[in-house]
Amino acid sequence: MEMRDAVAEDWPKIWPFLRDIVRAGETYTWPTDVTEDVARGMWMxxxxPYRTVVAVENNGDGDEVLGTAKFxxxxxxxxSHIANASFMVSPAHGGKGVGRALGxxxxxxxxxxxxxxxxxxxxxxTNTAAVNLWRSLGFEIIATLPEGFRHATKGYVDLHIMFRSLEA
Structure with a gap:
């Protein structure tokens, strides 16, 4: 697995899984009906100082995008000295350490x-995999917004604000 800055040619490989993740309405605060043009503008x-990166593997036909992050x-x-980041891993590659490597x-x-x-x-x-991953990478929950997210199947659930220092 290689990490690199995303290029425009990566977008057609990112969009299908980004679209499906957002449409599911379980983990992202984006409109579930976001269009491709709007999503591209928000992600790429x-x-x-903004960056979009991809985790890729060369599958013989070029790079396969396993996941992506923006920060x-x-x-x-x-x-502006405090960064923010968002991550998406293709469900086809979940559980393979892509999120941890991107993080x-x-x-x-x-x-x-x-x-x-x-x-x-x-x-x-309710995204316990993400909460556990970020905790394992040194983040802590510093606040919780009660019922801050309208989950597609679970109704109103909490949103966490998580934080970690990048200083040694």
């Missing part, structure tokens, strides 16, 4: 880019 970074400043101006890569890159910490604004409490 245009310029630094950059969580706030502007005096708050480590993003943390390392954010640190190298000069960010002092990282905050996730909306981790759905």
């Amino acid at each position: 970074a245009q310029a630094r 950059g400043p969580n706030h502007l101006g005096p708050g 480590r890569h993003v943390l390392d890159q954010a640190r190298a880019d000069g960010f002092r910490s990282m905050q996730f604004n909306a981790v759905v409490s």
Whole structure:
């Protein structure tokens, strides 16, 4: 598995699983009917300090995108030293360590880019795989927004705000 910055040619490989994850209405605070053009604009970074990365494997016919992440400043101006990130792993490659590898890569890159910490604004409490992964990578839940997410099948569930320092 290789981590690299995403390029425009990766989008057609990202969109099918991104679309399905968002449409499921279980983990992302995006509109479930997001169009491809809007999603591309929201996911694919245009310029630094924002980045979009992909985890890929060469399958003989070029790179297969296993997962992707985007990150950059969580706030502007005096708050721009805190990064934010979002992750999506293709369900076809779930349980293979793609999310963990993306998480480590993003943390390392954010640190190298000069960010002092990282905050996730909306981790759905019922997404226990993500909560457990982020905890194992040093994040802690610093706040919970009661019933902050309308889950497609479970109704209103909590959203966690998670945080970790990137300083040594």
